[in-house]
Amino acid sequence: xxxxxxxxxxxxxxxxxxxxxxxxxxxxxxxxxxxxxxxxxxxxxxxxxxxxxxxxxxxxxxxxxxxxxxxxxxxxxxxxxxxxxxxxxxxxxxxxxxxxxxxxxxxxxxxxxxxxxxxxxxxxxxxxxxxxxxxxxxxxxxxxxxxxxxxxxxxxxxxxxxxxxxxxxxxxxxxxxxxxxxxxxxxxxxxxxxxxxxxxxxxxxxxxxxxxxxxxxxxxxxxxxxxxxxxxxxxxxxxxxxxxxxxxxxxxxxxxxxxxxxxxxxxxxxxxxxxxxxxxxxxxxxxxxxxxxxxxxxxxxxxxxxxxxxxxxxxxxxxxxxxxxxxxxxxxxxxxxxxxxxxxxxxxxxxxxxxxxxxxxxxxxxxxxxxxxxxxxxxxxxxxxxxxxxxxxxxxxxxxxx
Ligand code: AMP
Numbered sequence: 001x002x003x004x005x006x007x008x009x010x011x012x013x014x015x016x017x018x019x020x021x022x023x024x025x026x027x028x029x030x031x032x033x034x035x036x037x038x039x040x041x042x043x044x045x046x047x048x049x050x051x052x053x054x055x056x057x058x059x060x061x062x063x064x065x066x067x068x069x070x071x072x073x074x075x076x077x078x079x080x081x082x083x084x085x086x087x088x089x090x091x092x093x094x095x096x097x098x099x100x101x102x103x104x105x106x107x108x109x110x111x112x113x114x115x116x117x118x119x120x121x122x123x124x125x126x127x128x129x130x131x132x133x134x135x136x137x138x139x140x141x142x143x144x145x146x147x148x149x150x151x152x153x154x155x156x157x158x159x160x161x162x163x164x165x166x167x168x169x170x171x172x173x174x175x176x177x178x179x180x181x182x183x184x185x186x187x188x189x190x191x192x193x194x195x196x197x198x199x200x201x202x203x204x205x206x207x208x209x210x211x212x213x214x215x216x217x218x219x220x221x222x223x224x225x226x227x228x229x230x231x232x233x234x235x236x237x238x239x240x241x242x243x244x245x246x247x248x249x250x251x252x253x254x255x256x257x258x259x260x261x262x263x264x265x266x267x268x269x270x271x272x273x274x275x276x277x278x279x280x281x282x283x284x285x286x287x288x289x290x291x292x293x294x295x296x297x298x299x300x301x302x303x304x305x306x307x308x309x310x311x312x313x314x315x316x317x318x319x320x321x322x323x324x325x326x327x328x329x330x331x332x333x334x335x336x337x338x339x340x341x342x343x344x345x346x347x348x349x350x351x352x353x354x355x356x357x358x359x360x361x362x363x364x365x366x367x368x369x370x371x372x373x374x375x376x377x378x379x380x381x382x383x384x385x386x387x388x389x390x391x392x393x394x395x396x397x398x399x400x401x402x
Contacts, residue, residue, distance in 0.1 A: 002028070002089060003396050004076075004143075005389045006069075007096040008135030010127060011036045013068045016389040017076060017083065017090075025393055028083040029076060033068040043068070045075050047083050056081070065134045069142045093139050093148045094396030096187070096388065098128035100152030101178065107155070107395040110136055110148040118150065124178065125235075149396040156190040157183030159226040164322070167234075181238070183230035185212045189220040190227075191391040192332045192384040197225060199369050200328060200380055207323045209316060212386065213342070214333030215243040215285065219312070221319035229322055231315050237272060240315065241308045243285035246276035248311070278304045287335045287342065309345040316346075320353060328380040329355065337385050343372070347381065354378025 001021075007014040016030040031044040041062040046055045062068045076084045084090060095110070099121045108114050115136060122129050139148055157165075165181045166174060173179040189210045197205045208222040217240040221229040231239030231247075241247045254268045263271075279285040282304025284293070293301035320326045335342050340363045347357045356377035361370070373381035 001091045001397065001400075002084065003092045003094055003393045004090055005094045005096070005392045005396070006135050006139070007389075008065060008131045010131045011038065013065065013072070013135065014389075015072055016393070018390070018393040020393070020397055025390055025397075030389075031072075033062055033072065036062055036068055037064050043071055043075070045081075047081065054081075065131065066138045066141070069135070069138045073142050087143050087146070090143060090146050092396050092400055093143060093146055094392040095132060095135055095139075095148060095150050096153065096392055097132045097150045098153045098184065099125035099182065100150070100154045101182070102158070102180075104150070104152045104155050105158035107149055107151045107399050109399055110150050114150055124182075147400065149399050151187060151392045151395045153184045153186050154182045156186030157181075157220070157227050157230050160229055164229045179234060181230070181233035183218070183220070183227070184232045184236045185216065185218045185220075186227070187388050187391045187395075188212050188332065188386045189218075189222070189230070191388065192330050192386055193220075193222050193225065195369050195384045196328060196330045196380075196382050199371075199382065199384075204380065205328045207320075207325050208328045208330060209319050209326060210330045210332065211312065211336050211346075212333045213240075213312075213331065213336035216245070217242045217247075217333070217335070219315045219319065221323055223323050229319060241281075241304075241311050242277045244274050244277045244279045246272045246280070278308060281307060287339055291339065291341055305342070305345065309342065312346050313350065316350065316353070316355075326353065326379055328382065330382045330384050332384050332386040337383055343381075343383075355381065357381060 003018045003020065005016045012032055012034045014032040017028045019026045019028050027048060029045065029047040031046055033043050035041040043058045043060060043062065046053050062071060073087055076082050077086055097118060101121045101124065103117050118129055118133050136148055160183065167179060169179060189212060192210050193208060196208060206224055210220045210222060212218050216236055218230060218232045219240065220227050237245050239247050257263050257268055258265060278290060282290050282301045284290050290301045290304055294305050331337065331343055343362055344357060347355050354377060356374045357372055358374040361372040367385055369382060369384045371380060371382055373379060
């Protein structure tokens with residue numbers, strides 16, 4: 001069975017084509033279309049030929065999503081460099097959909113009703129759901145008759161209880177305007193949870209905290225495999241300090257800046273999303289650059305990193321309290337998987353909770369799921385590489401099998 005996974009953003013489309021055989025998911029081709037509709041648009045295409053990966057970077061005009069997906073489809077079936085005989089060779093398309101609202105607690109075959117629901121959530125996710133939706137509509141034209149499945153970033157968080165997802169605001173804001181915490185990065189939190197529980201056994205992983213620390217960052221509290229709380233909220237702006245997003249903030253700050261400092265709501269929105277976080281404090285959004293500067297004694301880089309790890313520790317305490325305990329911490333995504341320094345800073349002085357890293361295991365590099373806690377640690381500390389595309393392909397496969 002062949003499944004194409006698509007992540008359609010506002011100016012890019014990422015794709016990965018999987019071949020599924022005997023429960024193993026092999027990547028046949030992957031890449032992205034970047035700078036859609038802009039000057040310098042580019043189509044990247046890596047294909048597997050026996051055990052080698054052959055990479056192409058094609059600079060060409062790509063007008064819009066339709067054009068981009070058409071060009072991806074043409075490449076995949078190209079007689080010389082394609083990996084499919086024809087577009088009918090494809091069995092399904094799995095789409096990453098950012099916002100599923102309260103309706104979707106799992107993956108869904110996309111029909112007109114699901115499309116209407118995704119459309120009705122445009123207001124709640126104006127940057128993400130419209131390009132996700134366009135990706136679906138264009139696939140109907142470019143790959144006619146091929147089943148499409150939506151995998152929602154919010155779905156894994158639908159088990160969060162009301163006491164955690166409601167905000168202390170007038171009830172009508174919730175009932176009339178759907179203002180509540182939804183949570184995001186759910187596909188990744190679910191994937192690394194399942195991997196951690198396979199690795200440790202369910203009896204040793206009843207109370208997990210997952211730390212998805214990438215450019216966007218969030219944490220989730222997972223009890224017996226079900227999500228019970230998460231750090232992102234109504235939007236992906238809440239919670240942890242991120243590359244350019246502020247994370248949690250006194251809600252009166254944006255109002256004060258609008259009322260007293262001549263900023264529009266749109267400007268404040270842009271500043272909190274694109275000019276805050278690590279970048280706002282330390283002048284860099286990339287953790288590697290900040291670490292280097294901190295090691296050279298740079299004060300603003302140090303402050304950014306200290307605030308970043310401080311906030312994460314706050315959430316570890318918060319989630320440990322609401323689960324009445326903890327047995328496993330899971331690090332994932334760009335920073336979580338790769339930065340031994342940040343992992344060390346997060347785990348430092350958490351011995352009260354029984355969290356203790358092993359210095360050597362923490363600094364070993366590997367692509368595998370691995371344990372990095374000391375023998376004395378009461379808590380398992382794992383690194384689990386995330387793979388959102390694979391998770392989407394697996395969910396798509398599950399729906400079709402059902
Ligand atoms: P992601 O969004 O998951 O791709 O993660 C991107 C983030 O991971 C960026 O802030 C990178 O600086 C960070 N990152 C990747 N590799 C490393 C590394 N070796 N050390 C520190 N941060 C890293």
